[in-house]
Amino acid sequence: RSHLNYILVNMAVANLIVSSVGSFTCFYCFAFRYMALGPLGCKIEGFTASLGGMVSLWSLAVIAFERWLVICKPLGNFAFKSEHALFFCALTWFFALCAAIPPLVGWSRYIPEGMQCSCGPDWYTTGNKYNTESFVL
Secondary structure, X not given: OOHHHHHHHHHHXXXXXXHHHHHHHHHHHHHHOOOOXXXXXXXXXXXXXXXXXXXXXXXXXXXXXXXXXXXXXXXXXXXXXXXXXXXXXXXXXXXXXXXXXXXXXXXXXXXXXXXXXXXXXXXXXXXXOOOOOOOOO
């Protein structure tokens, strides 16, 4: 058992969630040529796609960080163990939930996008009610 396997399984589970929910939604809505699942279905699909996508991306970041630790050894003889991998797996889900939940509770929203057969965060509305801007120095 490698500690890296925990992170890979974490990413596989996230991708499975995205593909299972997203595939069903897309096939169903393509048949009707619009978002036939209604606003609730749009919220569910947008949330699961955002959540799974972000967990997958954060898992890739953890893998890159772990590889950097192993190759560059910036912390000396630090060993990345299974406990660290499990902590970072939990952290990926926490970060993804922090970004995917706000549109469900009124900070932005999930809307149909593209061909109106899948949903995602509202990137298009420019009003202050739905968007925020962050500046990093």
